[in-house]
Amino acid sequence: MERKWRWARELVAPAIDWEQKGDEWIDRVATHLSSKLRTTGYGVQRIGDFGPILEFSATTGSGGARTDVRILILSVLDGGMRVWLCGAEEDEDPAVSAIWEEAVEKAAEGVKGASKQHQWTALIGAIPTKYGGDVLRLAREVKVDSLSLSSTDRYCVETGLSGRSLSGWRYHTSIPILVRGVSSGYRWNEAQADAARELNRLASVLSIAWGVSVDVREGAASLDMGERVAPDLVPWLNKEWLEGSPDELPKLDVRVPSWVGNALRKVGVRANLNSAVSVYMEGCRLESDHQSMALVSFVAAIETVSLMIYKEDKCDECGGHTSIAAKFRQTLKMVLSETEVEALRPVYGSRSRTVHTGRLHGPEMLPGALSFSVFRETPEVDFEWRFLMPVKRAARELLSMALQGTLPKRTAFQAEPG
Incomplete structure (x- = not known):
């Protein structure tokens, strides 16, 4: 030494x-x-x-x-x-x-003794996206596995940059959901990591259940520090700048489906399912600004589901996986029509070019530009609507089946003729 x-x-x-x-x-x-x-x-x-x-x-x-x-x-x-x-x-x-x-x-x-139980609260809710949408409100308090969810019944208004402009902004309004839970650990900082994992699983599964990007808005905090509270406005926003009242916005009451509690337990014990819902959630976080990487995430989620349906095949010589793209397309057919799957044939190649050669395909290549045309193709914009959105929808529907236990029994893969 x-x-x-x-x-x-x-x-x-x-x-x-x-x-x-x-x-x-x-x-x-x-x-x-x-x-x-x-x-x-x-x-x-x-x-x-x-x-x-x-x-x-x-x-x-x-x-x-x-x-x-x-x-x-x-x-x-x-x-x-x-x-x-x-x-x-x-x-x-x-x-x-x-x-x-x-x-x-x-x-x-x-x-060697029992760990201390720490009560905590956190806030989850719909995250700002460029696609907009209704303001979600949790219709009633509900127990989901070991977690309790209730609406804060407070409109929270926040801002984000409008496109690529420092002089403009857009508003995002949400009604956050209060989450109460209990995690074990000698100290709170140890229990907090467990709480964060639970929150990530919850947000991911609710994003799939509701078809809206839900994420953690205020991380878990020990109840010793007080209950998490949703602000009416983010601290830097002047209320006088708002036009009208958030209360006037249309809101959509949502309920937690009965299968979500069991789904959370599955995600907690099945590594492949946890990976699939987590990478789907990552795609939701990326889709507004990083469309090519979001596509990689949604394709990865579908690939993971395909391996729940079809047994893994490996090359006898190199040990590499085989028929990956074919399994991907066959899995898509469980939730999309033949015509839709055929329209998405270029997707796997686009994903591979991003992963292996760094190729980007979407609007992230045109920051600040509105590239629409009636007479010519706009591939960057088309990528988002022709490929990214349908693949996300397919990933969500497949994951919903996996979470509810309705996928077909795992079997050997048989490539379709031709």
Whole structure:
């Protein structure tokens, strides 16, 4: 190691799941030291010339001075850890060392207990798109798996740039939905990651169920910090600039379909289904400004569904997947007519040119231009309406079938003749 220690003594490494509980163990060590030595915080850094050696030290006082005593943690090949107690410059003080060793042991005992349950709230709702649409309002409060959803019944008005112009803007009005949930973790920041995953799954599944791009508008926050509240206006918008009242806008009452709760549970345990709905959601986030990448996302969602319907075929020589494009087109026929599928024949090639050669096809190639013509083709605009929108619709309908368990039983793929 690059550092020379005044003294070092190896301890019995705690028998814990380091990948899942290591961060909690470190936090518990720091908490114990704070109660015994009045330390104010801690830091972890990587040191050494070999392997990932972690050096843990506590801090004292307002200046954040580091304690002389440190803990070294070294990962070993079998997935376990080796742990040392060390002194940087001073001789060992047995009384202080005993407190550190006690912290190591108490922390190991603590991580074996049940995690704390954290109540949280968040806001989801329709995201601004250039396509507009009705203002959605959740018609009634509903329990969806472990989450509770209710309408905020408040119109929230926000702005976005109008095309490519710094002097113009467009309004987007929504009625956010309040989500209440409970996630487990030693600290809130650990539970928050679990809450974020739940929210992403919820937004993705509702986007499929309602056919509207729904996303997280205010991330999960512990209820200890207060309940999430939807503002009437974004902070930088002057109410005097608005024409009319948001209350006058037409709104569409929506209900959560009965199958959504079971669908969320499926997405939580099936990696392929989780990937499919997540990449569909990513396409929804991209479609207004990055049409070519949105198409890649929607095609990927359909490809993932195709592998739920047809068994994977691999080349005996190279191990690569075969018949991918054919499976894609055959899967489209489950939700589109023969004529529609034929019209989308160029789609897979467009997707491949984007992925493999960086080719872009949509309006993102013409920022700020309105390229419409009655007498000539406008391929960038045509791409969006002829290809992107139908593929998105097909992806949504296929994913709806997958979520509701109505896809046909998986079978070997048989290419159509000709």
